[in-house]
Amino acid sequence: MTYNVQIEGMMCGMCEAHVNDAIRKNFDVKKVKADHKKNRCVIKTDNEIDAEKLEAVIKETGYTFKGITTED
Ligand SMILES: [Cu+2]
Numbered sequence: 154m155t156y157n158v159q160i161e162g163m164m165c166g167m168c169e170a171h172v173n174d175a176i177r178k179n180f181d182v183k184k185v186k187a188d189h190k191k192n193r194c195v196i197k198t199d200n201e202i203d204a205e206k207l208e209a210v211i212k213e214t215g216y217t218f219k220g221i222t223t224e225d
Pocket of ligand 1: 163164165166167168169
């Protein structure tokens with residue numbers, strides 16, 4: 154399953170790394186790639202991502218969660 158997460162507030166590669174690390178720490182994911190230019194993060198995982206938990210993790214990391222969509 155692939156999730157596209159809309160995130161605002163990332164300004165550079167360091168921000169992307171913060172988001173990637175926070176998601177890896179809190180979720181069992183195969184791949185995570187934040188992109189500050191596109192204001193999004195793509196997550197690949199075999200597991201369900203709980204949107205509320207993800208929102209809390211993103212907020213705690215200092216960024217704004219704007220939504221999540223899935224594709225498979
Ligand atoms: Cu930054």
